[in-house]
Amino acid sequence: MSVMRATLAVIAGFGLLAACESATNLDVSYADGGAGSDTGVDGGNPTAPPEFAGCPCDTTLGEGCCLTSKGTPFCTTSIELCREQSAIWLECAHPSAGPDSDCCWHGGVGGRGSFTTYRGECDGGVRACSGNEQCPNGDCHVKGCGDVQIGACGQDPVCP
Numbered sequence: 001m002s003v004m005r006a007t008l009a010v011i012a013g014f015g016l017l018a019a020c021e022s023a024t025n026l027d028v029s030y031a032d033g034g035a036g037s038d039t040g041v042d043g044g045n046p047t048a049p050p051e052f053a054g055c056p057c058d059t060t061l062g063e064g065c066c067l068t069s070k071g072t073p074f075c076t077t078s079i080e081l082c083r084e085q086s087a088i089w090l091e092c093a094h095p096s097a098g099p100d101s102d103c104c105w106h107g108g109v110g111g112r113g114s115f116t117t118y119r120g121e122c123d124g125g126v127r128a129c130s131g132n133e134q135c136p137n138g139d140c141h142v143k144g145c146g147d148v149q150i151g152a153c154g155q156d157p158v159c160p
Helices: 002-024 079-084
Strands: 064-067 074-076 088-090 102-106 115-119 140-145 148-153
Touching: 064 079, 064 148, 079 088, 088 148
Parallel strands: 088 115
Antiparallel strands: 064 074, 064 088, 102 115, 140 148
16 A cells, blocks of 8 residues: 555656646746837736836836936836935826826926826826827927936926
8 A cells, every 4th residue: 555655646746746847837928018109008908018118117017117317217106206216207108098098297297206197188287298199289299318208298398
């Protein structure tokens, strides 16, 4: 009987090893977040590309890009942390196809302490953009702040 138990234990061990091996060799692919993509956050679509090529945050998890005047931009879920850094917090860069489709500037059009968020509409605020086709007036002003591009319809955005 002890030989049979040992044989079963060895067979079970090989089965477990094979299961672990197949689980560790998963093929994972991510959506391309290249420049010019206008998909943005699409109603919680987990494959939505990053908004900012220079700061690839996962906006589906509530992350935004904290764009500081010095140093490398970083991803955070805390707008307050970003404000403490005298930075811009960017949830979005342009309109999306989701239900809250307008990406709007608040607290100014760029500059320290300002931020962008998705809204149903901008309610008198300035729409963020990355191309002229995203602006009602066809006039998107884009500015490079380090490795991150920010834009606003009809106004020049200000880097932090």
